[in-house]
Amino acid sequence: MAWKMLAETAPLDRVWMAFPLECFSMGDRPEETYAAWTGVAHAASAFVSVTMVVDPSESARAERMLGSHIERVTAPLDDFWMRDMGPTFVVDDERPGVLGAVDWTYNGWGAQHWARWSNDREIGRFVGRQTDAEIVSSLLVNEGGAIHSDGEGTLLVTETVQLDPQRNPYADKESIEAEFARTLGAEKVIWLPRGLTRDYEDLGTRGHVDMVAAFPSPGHILLHDQRNSDHPDHAVTRALKGFLSEQTDARGRTFDIIDLPAPEVQRDDDGYVDFNYVNHLVANDGIIACGFGEPAADAYAAGILGEQYGGKTVVTLDARPIMSRGGGIHCITQQQPTIVA
Template sequence: MTTRNQEGAPAGACHDTPAAQGFAMPAEFAPHDACWMLWPQRPDNWRYGAKPAQQAFIEVATAIAESETVFVGVNDDQYENARVQLPDHIRVVELSSNDAWMRDVGPTFLTHPDGRLAMVDWEFNAWGGLDGGLYFPWDKDRRIRTKIAEMLGVARFTVPVMLEGGAIHVDGEGTLITTEECLLNANRNPDLTKAQMERVLRESLGVETIIWIPRGCYRDETDGHVDNLACFVAPGEVVLTWCDAPDDPQYAISREALDVLESAIDARGRSLKVHKLPQPGPLYIAEDEASGIDRLSHSHPRQPGDRMAGSYVNFYIGNEVVVMPLLDPQRDDQAREMLQGLFPTRRVVGVPAREILLGGGNIHCITQQQPRCR
């Protein structure tokens, strides 16, 4: 693996990798200094000029801002609109993007025992490039990590591997979960073997044990991001989206994942405790929801009747709150009660999130935590 430091000087030797320097990716449930988001505005992805989606993003940002600083990056032509709509205590910064998926285009933050903050700058090709990618171009998205590193004045390790933040989850104690469907997809890194990808993850994120789940959620257009299927809620504990209907394609996917997780041993030698979180729906795009979207040849189509990859696992763990998507009135309360039991020291806040799901993701996908450092 080749890495470069913030100044851009080549650093090909193994001792220059983030892990060799003592950096590691902390768990999302560890303390944060801030959360980063982006402002939605793509008319070919968000209906009606993204106005309904903007309201959902505002609710997510407001809920997270109860216990940590929230930065919202905005393109210049939407800056004034975003500044007027967002609460005053949310920091609006000019940070141009092609779309609003900060989890995937933003930094993967690292911390060091001595208190330093750093980040990994992966490659990005809009979830597949010209082979199944969701839009073109992605040039503004590709510059976001560099800009945030400049804003914060932190070290940036560039890793020439295609990887999105939603493709990985860590427990902060040496264990990472991901899916083969995404990280080993030919439209990401066709020349990397599984063993080579594991080496990249260990050297870049300071993890030791990598648990591979075969597939992500059914019809997940990111090619199976793990953050829509399963995530760590504590060391040794994972929540998994669950389906009890045998005729639903998600049924087999969830059981396959359960088999992997229950047979895995983490970096500390523990077996994992798996909590089953029922999926909403199934959920489908309605006729009126498919209208109001610009139809462009270079963007992912959204058609009436298309199934959406709805999941309650796609939540954000804040310092004092857990912000979860409200997606199905028949199951929202059950999901909220279960999450409250898993996070007894945090308040679970439900936010109506169907508008975010209509764009292809959810709350975890539009947020990126900046871990606390000294």
């Protein structure tokens, strides 16, 4: 077997999501959460089939809000961030037509004190079986938002996630890279030193890479650019740009780094925010992008995304209800590639 994680620009068969339910992530405005998650599902369904995993307690609401064109399957849930608890889909270079589903070990983003995961840790295997994929089991504690592949053997990760002592206390870079080679076909792992500042607070993931960088195509990196010198991520993003400018990919290419400026909003009631446009979903001919109620900044970011993804249609949605709960549009979706026999 030669498993390989494709680029997120590869043709998709469907996108997987999880319907919200009452838990810590819900916050104190539940209707806002339901509306944001279902809004992403409806927007993505214009470009790709969408399947929503629904906890039995939310079946009636899901049917009402999703309608008939969003497929639903039922399974017990603890939370609703599908990118992280769901499987990472892979293909087998040696067996055309075979889909694999990497079932990472999941422990609530490094055993966060507020997290529950007795149900969510089963979702990777559950979703994989729904697709008739071969289950690729892994003992590595990892989440889908913590990795980004260029589809040609290069993987972006952060040191503070995979090397987190509350995730993988006995692992080192060498053993983690070997596991990424086995499960994802990674030939070169680029270890960013960290993620965004807010991501290390209570609702954070301790540095998910999908909040800071993405591959729009091999040899190119979209990088979050915080230009406000008062914001703590100003120094972070400049350090990351300097680091990435000295790296090469699995094919030996240096990177063309495309700055994706942060939105103008800088703070909320809890301090500096990590709002960004990097955290988007590529859905066949569409891009479902985060917006922040800033027409000029949102449009500028959409223009960059459209250009970098070869003219795909960019649909911008208000992502503030999602970001305020700890992530973005990429974090609540997981892509399943189309398999050609």
